[in-house]
Amino acid sequence: MAALPSGLLGSLDPTSDRAVFRQIADQLREAIDRGRFAEGAKLPSEAELVDHFGVSRMTVRNALSMLQSEGLVSSEHGKGVFVRPRPPVRRLASDRFARRHREQGKSAFTVEAEAAGSRPEVDNLEVKEERPSADVSARLGAPRRVLTRRRRYLLDGRPVEFATSYLPLDLARDTPIAQPNPGPGGIYARLEELGHKLDRFEEEIRARMPSPQEIKTLRLAAGVPVIHLVRTAYDTKGRAVEVCDTVMAADAYVLSYQLPAT
Amino acid sequence: MAALPSGLLGSLDPTSDRAVFRQIADQLREAIDRGRFAEGAKLPSEAELVDHFGVSRMTVRNALSMLQSEGLVSSEHGKGVFVRPRPPVRRLASDRFARRHREQGKSAFTVEAEAAGSRPEVDNLEVKEERPSADVSARLGAPRRVLTRRRRYLLDGRPVEFATSYLPLDLARDTPIAQPNPGPGGIYARLEELGHKLDRFEEEIRARMPSPQEIKTLRLAAGVPVIHLVRTAYDTKGRAVEVCDTVMAADAYVLSYQLPAT
DNA sequence: GAGGCATACTCGTATAGACGAGTGGGCAAG
DNA sequence: CTTGCCCACTCGTCTATACGAGTATGCCTC
Structure with missing residues (x-):
């Protein structure tokens, strides 16, 4: 399991009263908005995020499913989670x-x-x-x-x-x-x-x-x-x-x- | 814990290859569509659904969150999950x-x-x-x-x-x-x-x-x-x-x- | 070289348990 | 009777674990 490229994502604030999965979703959302993950790019895998943030897999999945229902990312079974490309309108x-x-x-x-x-x-x-x-x-x-x-x-x-x-x-x-x-x-x-x-x-x-x-x-x-x-x-x-x-x-x-x- | 009124919801098909949480969501969705749960009505609590279907709570929550992201229901902390009323347009x-x-x-x-x-x-x-x-x-x-x-x-x-x-x-x-x-x-x-x-x-x-x-x-x-x-x-x-x-x-x-x- | 298989990685589904926090009703103390 | 507390019930968050299923890759066999 390769470690996450440092600097891509920060760490959690344990003193915050914002739920952990929301903090993770926030960080991913911001990274996407800033273009650190381009359209169509693959996000870190669930396992990598688990390692990086030191949380359980369900917490990571909760964060990802939040981004998914926002329409920001979409997951592909067996492949990964990807930044949703904007189709031609x-x-x-x-x-x-x-x-x-x-x-x-x-x-x-x-x-x-x-x-x-x-x-x-x-x-x-x-x-x-x-x-x-x-x-x-x-x-x-x-x-x-x-x-x-x-x-x-x-x-x-x-x-x-x-x-x-x-x-x-x-x-x-x-x-x-x-x-x-x-x-x-x-x-x-x-x-x-x-x-x-x-x-x-x-x-x-x-x-x-x-x-x-x-x-x-x-x-x-x-x-x-x-x-x-x-x-x-x-x-x-x-x-x-x-x-x-x-x-x-x-x-x-x-x-x-x-x-x-x- | 009161049992669920019989007839409101059916049971699961273990032979189906449709995921259990999807089957539960399907049943709830259909019951709502048929008007068995009116607008603004409270759905059975998570605990009741767990008992009724004999599954774990996460499975029930998974089904409910599906309905929520469809805009069919909304949950209220401490109160329950309710059929989302259509606001005046x-x-x-x-x-x-x-x-x-x-x-x-x-x-x-x-x-x-x-x-x-x-x-x-x-x-x-x-x-x-x-x-x-x-x-x-x-x-x-x-x-x-x-x-x-x-x-x-x-x-x-x-x-x-x-x-x-x-x-x-x-x-x-x-x-x-x-x-x-x-x-x-x-x-x-x-x-x-x-x-x-x-x-x-x-x-x-x-x-x-x-x-x-x-x-x-x-x-x-x-x-x-x-x-x-x-x-x-x-x-x-x-x-x-x-x-x-x-x-x-x-x-x-x-x-x-x-x-x-x- | 081509085909097929093993394998490792991905996400999907499900279980069991724990604690926190918001809500509302009942009960007891004043 | 009113006030305030406690408790039961609700959903929210999180952990740990297990197995299934889709994908890609590389190696081995033919």
């Missing part, structure tokens, strides 16, 4: 649904990802007819049944977003919208062709910790929240024609909105 | 800075909170002149110095938001903006009086886990992320006249935006 601009972005054959996600130099993928595509949940039903004006389109988006093999669109069935049945691939410009282009000229979108944004299911689907590390975005699309008659429910890995996104000062 | 609409909301004497926060039946407070007000951080400097067009206005917002005694405004010093010095209370309509009204007619806002939204400092300032429970919002205000000449950096308790907010379909 995807910037969502508020004009991303503007008609001018809807011309080309590819989906908005694909075009934008390729422009940013990433390899986009869409997966788990699923189109079904269902009874709407209470929330979706209220937003869509209480249709009896809805068409749901689920899909997962990945960048360079990493899942970043999981989305479900809901459309009133009377509007979408037997149209290209009910096809797995709705064609160039996506379902918004198809909606307009069907006479539902889009007028405005409303987006609601929440942030929270992911459910176990979401952790699996988005392969989230500990300490990564999700952004939950619900978008409702209205046509010019004021009818809600689509609700899109999206759960995004929060470490992969920045949302950007332009607001007029009116 | 504050809805931020995208027209909240519209001029028509700027007429009255009170701040937007105060008016809106009272309308929602909450008791608003603003605290830790601090006005200073500083050198801008690299990020703020870039957004404001590299001013040498900035006026910073910090404040914390509370609803019914609970901190929900911590905000810092940055304004170019040449623009704000010796104006009402540099006063603790800038007067009716807030600093946006004052900016317009000074000839900086506001044209548009840009908002950038991220979500992440809070730093230890933010946990203290916002008195956040474990498993509650923060929403980090950075707003830049531009006047009609295209100049950035204010950057407002806001950190919000994610469990207290829903952001809502209206987007034209253009």
